[in-house]
Amino acid sequence: MRGLSRTSFAAVTERFNAVAASADLGRLAADLHAVAVLLDGEPGLRRNFADPARPAEQKEAVVRSLLGGKIADAALETVVAAVSAKWSRPGDLADALERLSVVAAAADAESHGWLDDVEDELFRFGRIVEANPGLRLALVDQAAPPEAKAALLADLLGERVKPVTLALVTRLVQNPRGRNLETGLDEYIHLVAEQRQQLVAVVRSAVPLSDAQKRRLAAWLRTTYGRDVHLNTEVDPRVVGGFSIRLGDEMIDTTIAGRIEEVRRRLAG
Incomplete structure (x- = not known):
């Protein structure tokens, strides 16, 4: 999300956090996802809810009439906040609700230690x-x-x-x-x-990393990026020497193949 939608998502998230504190998180996750799917299937409804020219009070009334009693109160209040906000494009409204549904599911998992x-x-x-x-x-x-x-x-x-x-x-x-x-x-x-303010790194190596190697790598990444980093490790026999790390759009390649490719690029340049 960008611009206006990013600002709106932050505001809706505030409301979501307030109502989620005392909610059934599993139900909240399911309800928010269901509303996102509903908006996907009803383009006219989605456009009307995301229309910045329509008064927020009017949109809220429609949401309460349409969804009241069908979804939990916490989900209803989150949806009301979402339709009352302004979005850069109509699809961002449904995207926001889906993202919050996953956040609710993650919070549910955290509450169980999962x-x-x-x-x-x-x-x-x-x-x-x-x-x-x-x-x-x-x-x-x-x-x-x-x-x-x-x-x-x-x-x-x-x-x-x-x-x-x-x-x-x-x-x-x-x-x-x-x-x-x-x-x-x-x-x-x-x-x-x-949910735990972590980054996710995918690490590929030719052989499994030991627990000590994982700890050292996680500590180095935490120092480098200033945040905890969760390691998802993969064994890939095609990796020759060293390992590669993909963290979002960034790639850290210490493999022999990666070094050779880097030399080739420099020579070509």
């Missing part, structure tokens, strides 16, 4: 999908009923992951909101990490 588990499980699920084209095809098949996808995920993940993880993955698979599955998972992972 935050690390959920973050790791989302990352591992992404790698499972990446390694199984048939599974990915089944999950992204637009012709497949949402209920069938939910049943497949329940069979695949079931009690192997925390309930928050299963809920997040199921919502994303059933309603990707125009993103591919990998992009959606990356967004969810980063939102979960932000």
